[in-house]
């Protein structure tokens with residue numbers, strides 16, 4: 274089986290799908306090669322991610338990655354969300370085929386982009402983790 278049970282579960286029953294009105298941070302990234310797009314919405318209160326939703330126009334691995342990534346940062350601190358790597362998402366999904374690793378990269382980048390948006394909206398200085406953030410494959 275190419276995909277783990279966890280990947281299939283999060284693809285078939287994605288968690289936290291949707292949008293947040295008046296989100297504190299929104300991040301959108303895309304991969305020009307496959308054309309997939311991911312958008313993450315964050316609600317942040319006292320440095321805690323109290324809610325997170327996503328919309329992914331993309332492949333099954335991108336949907337599973339965004340679902341898992343939102344689960345991994347929900348209720349966590351900004352600091353923990355900043356530290357979330359695509360590797361951690363892949364591990365939590367019990368692996369992805371190598372051709373699908375970039376789908377998990379989109380999830381990491383969408384969260385970082387949403388955090389950049391949050392800091393910028395609030396006129397705050399960007400923390401070192403996202404100071405030079407540039408989505409790697411965005412057009």
Ligand code: FES
Pocket residue numbers: 304307308309331332333334335373375376379
């Ligand atoms: Fe591009 Fe999955 S194939 S995000």
